[in-house]
Amino acid sequence: SFPCCMCVADDGTVFVGEGGSTWPTRPYMPPRILRMTPDGTVDHVYTELLGGPRGLSHRDGKLYVSIKGGYHARVIEYDLATDERKVL
Numbered sequence: 876s877f878p879c880c881m882c883v884a885d886d887g888t889v890f891v892g893e894g895g896s897t898w899p900t901r902p903y904m905p906p907r908i909l910r911m912t913p914d915g916t917v918d919h920v921y922t923e924l925l926g927g928p929r930g931l932s933h934r935d936g937k938l939y940v941s942i943k944g945g946y947h948a949r950v951i952e953y954d955l956a957t958d959e960r961k962v963l
């Protein structure tokens with residue numbers, strides 16, 4: 876649903892941010908982040924209900940996501956080892 880950003884981790888894992896869809900003429904699809912590992916496995920990592928991801932970066936086991944929602948923007952740090960979510 877509207878892929879709008881991606882990044883690649885050092886191990887070859889690809890992260891894709893989807894903007895979602897809230898159009899009344901289409902089914903609702905939440906903004907989310909997907910992960911595709913080097914072996915081809917695809918899974919859903921996170922859902923951001925307050926706004927869609929607009930940028931992704933990976934460093935030292937953490938995923939950094941810029942989020943745009945309404946009049947607000949923020950950067951979120953996800954620790955991929957512990958699933959901790961921190962707004963920066």
